[in-house]
Amino acid sequence: MSVSRPSGRSSVTPPTLADVAERAGVSRQTVSNAVNNPDLLREDTLSRVQQAIAELGYLPNRAARNLRTRASHxxxxxxxxxxxxxxxxxxxxxxxxxxxxxxxxxxxxxxxxxxxxxxxxxxxxxxxxxxxxxxxxxxxxxxxxxxxxxxxxxxxxxxxxxxxxxxxxxxxxxxxxxxxDGAAGTEMATTHLIERGHTRIAWIGWRKDSLLGEERRAGWSRAMRSRDIPTSGLASRVEDTVSSGREASAVLLDEAHPSAFVCASDTLAMGVLHTLAERGLSAGHDIAVTGFDDSQVAQTVPPGLTSVRQPxxxxxxxxxxxxxxxxxxxxxxxxxxxxxxxxxxxxxx
Amino acid sequence: MSVSRPSGRSSVTPPTLADVAERAGVSRQTVSNAVNNPDLLREDTLSRVQQAIAELGYLPNRAARNLRTRASHxxxxxxxxxxxxxxxxxxxxxxxxxxxxxxxxxxxxxxxxxxxxxxxxxxxxxxxxxxxxxxxxxxxxxxxxxxxxxxxxxxxxxxxxxxxxxxxxxxxxxxxxxxxDGAAGTEMATTHLIERGHTRIAWIGWRKDSLLGEERRAGWSRAMRSRDIPTSGLASRVEDTVSSGREASAVLLDEAHPSAFVCASDTLAMGVLHTLAERGLSAGHDIAVTGFDDSQVAQTVPPGLTSVRQPxxxxxxxxxxxxxxxxxxxxxxxxxxxxxxxxxxxxxx
DNA sequence: ACTGTGCGTTGGAACGATCCAGGACCGAGC
DNA sequence: GCTCGGTCCTGGATCGTTCCAACGCACAGT
Missing domain, CATH: 3.40.50.2300 (Response regulator)
Known part of the structure; x- marks a missing residue:
């Protein structure tokens, strides 16, 4: 019951554990337990402490807790x-x-x-x-x-x-x-295109030293191979930029004549859309394109970019x-x- | 010089102020000053403390500092x-x-x-x-x-x-x-279009209760009015969604025959691009469009969306x-x- | 009646930093 | 020689919480 702090200070300083303890007529430790281990308290004590906490609007001081528990949360x-x-x-x-x-x-x-x-x-x-x-x-x-x-x-x-x-x-x-599972994603995209009747489906992905890129590529080739669709000459590996996607798709269109592109990223897919726009081709109508990440770009670009969405x-x-x-x-x-x-x-x- | 902590513990626990003090042969407060108020120390003391700090790899414990200073940083x-x-x-x-x-x-x-x-x-x-x-x-x-x-x-x-x-x-x-200054941004965009020879420049912005939207609109009308270009019938105010932008631009194209659109957001501008794509019109060639925010969408969509970039x-x-x-x-x-x-x-x- | 066994609660110590009042030291001034 | 003022440094108290050891008490067992 000792007056450990001058009165009138509470208006500027938040209430502490000691304030709650005094009001509830218990020790500090009991209040601490009420907050952290309610099971330890008798029911009536607990509710008395909780009421004091509510009345004072008490919330534990983070710094003090962090110091003592050696954790910052x-x-x-x-x-x-x-x-x-x-x-x-x-x-x-x-x-x-x-x-x-x-x-x-x-x-x-x-x-x-x-x-x-x-x-x-x-x-x-x-x-x-x-x-x-x-x-x-x-x-x-x-x-x-x-x-x-x-x-x-x-x-x-x-x-x-x-x-x-x-x-x-x-x-x-x-x-x-x-x-x-990136491979599962590109496999879904590829299978989706196959079901729409496409057979010449090109891949535009990242350079070979990207294991993440190789995994996504595996999904594409798995879907193709499981239906005995040839893939040779249909894959390209470039930097993850719009212009790389544009150039890669232009080359592929000229040399391999795909009717669809599966891309390792929305960025690359946007590059494909650039190429299509330049050639007067319509995405979705003339040539199908899928991206990866379901970015806001995919969501808003006309006519909407089909994309693999990560959970x-x-x-x-x-x-x-x-x-x-x-x-x-x-x-x-x-x-x-x-x-x-x-x-x-x-x-x- | 009292052994305040069991030896061998330092391998798991970071060094404290006291550790540094002991090593440098000074008091805790002096170390604290070396960190927070170096000016207070004599030069040789300071460098001795700093060396001890470096040797131990000392960094102040955040929680303790926060508790004492009543600040969390x-x-x-x-x-x-x-x-x-x-x-x-x-x-x-x-x-x-x-x-x-x-x-x-x-x-x-x-x-x-x-x-x-x-x-x-x-x-x-x-x-x-x-x-x-x-x-x-x-x-x-x-x-x-x-x-x-x-x-x-x-x-x-x-x-x-x-x-x-x-x-x-x-x-x-x-x-x-x-x-x-949003108005300055839309004014720049509008002036840019005027300099490119456009005179029928439409506005697509947000509903009237958005003061932010009204401010951006003011930039458009200011640029128009300062060159005595009429604006009546050329403004539309809708929700900030792609479909709203699409619908608004379709209506404006039919009723007011603008050659350019200034939009309050990239989202609305994308709606305009949708309308243009649907009508076989080319953005930039047939109809000019500007957005606001220089989003990644603006940066990647073909043929690139002119946009106001906030600093x-x-x-x-x-x-x-x-x-x-x-x-x-x-x-x-x-x-x-x-x-x-x-x-x-x-x-x- | 006496000793154990929990349960619920308690007060002191500790976490590691900074605040504060004051002490040691040194040179200047009379 | 003594005081004074300033510089530089020190030790104790403190911030608000949780850890820890222990205590009072009611109840059961021999």
């Missing part, structure tokens, strides 16, 4: 600049779902980016700082393409993190991951599940989750 | 779901720049969203929780359209925040804001400047900053 999410001139803006849906799922699990999402030195962006110091200053409990890493050092670095450091994307280059990586909302949910397993008590072995995309059919096919 | 940024089927994804550039500028000012960005109850999303409880639990120091609010209660609520609560967008509905709002990077920089003024010592009066966009010309005009 924050999840670090690195963001890269969206490339200009591409259709890639899929992070939006993912981020939003990640924020929602995280909140339900008691976490918030902290954004950060690497420091730019000249042109190259080095992200590792940023990870390091956040870890060492205990600013975040874990990371979500979204790029696990070949040669990306972050996942490996974090693994070595035994820093908790979950990857969106398989550990392509590291078969015995220990961290949890969630990914989307980013579900990915985020799985990522948070994995994070909970990582940070919670049970040392669960979370191997990896593979989700299946779906095809959104629009006017371009 | 976090800035809350609410995110809304990007609407499907529109071209609006402009947050990407803004967020990235905000993260970068914030880091330079010593802050990180915390994402949050409202809790969905049924269909409506109520964000105010989320703001309230973050404030009361001292999880963030300030907010950045990005939607200040009419009827948005957040800015007003925060103002009343005297919570520190900066708005991206003018306080349209509250002339005597006290908070700092940063905005882009989002600069907006973020100004927002952080305002935040620093708000949270720093000097109670600066930061009235409001208005930036000018620029026109990115592409094939559609």
């Amino acid at each position: 924050l999840i670090g999410l690195p963001i890269k600049a969206a490339e200009e001139g591409t259709a890639n803006a899929l992070m939006d849906r993912f981020v939003h779902s990640l924020v929602d799922s995280s909140r339900e699990a008691g976490y918030h999402v902290l954004l950060f980016s690497g420091t730019r030195t000249g042109k190259a962006v080095d992200e590792l110091p940023a990870y390091d700082d956040l870890l060492r200053s205990t600013a975040v409990d874990a990371f979500v890493v979204t790029d696990t393409y070949l040669g990306n050092p972050q996942a490996e670095w974090l693994d070595q450091r035994r820093a908790p993190f979950v990857a969106f994307g398989r550990p392509w280059n590291d078969p015995d990586a220990r961290h949890p991951w969630v990914d989307v 980013l909302e579900d990915v985020a949910v799985e990522v948070v599940k994995a994070l909970e397993g990582l940070l919670g008590a049970p040392p669960t072995v979370h191997p990896g989750v593979l989700l299946t995309p779906r095809l959104v059919v629009r006017g371009s096919s | 976090l800035i809350g940024l609410p995110i809304k779901a990007a609407e499907e089927g529109t071209a609006n994804a402009l947050m990407d550039r803004f967020v990235h720049s905000l993260v970068d500028s914030s880091r330079e000012a010593g802050y990180h960005v915390l994402l949050f969203s409202g809790t969905r109850t049924g269909k409506a999303v109520d964000e105010l409880p989320a703001y309230d929780d973050l404030l009361r639990s001292t999880a963030v120091d300030a907010f950045v609010v990005t939607d200040t359209y009419l009827g948005n209660p957040q800015a007003e609520w925060l103002d009343q609560r005297r919570a520190p925040f900066v708005a991206f967008g003018r306080p349209w509905n509250d002339p005597d709002a006290r908070h700092p804001w940063v905005d882009v 989002l990077e600069d907006v973020a920089v100004e927002v952080v400047k305002a935040l620093e003024g708000l949270l720093g010592a000097p109670p600066t009066v930061h009235p409001g900053v208005l930036l000018t966009p620029r026109l990115v010309v592409r094939g559609s005009s």
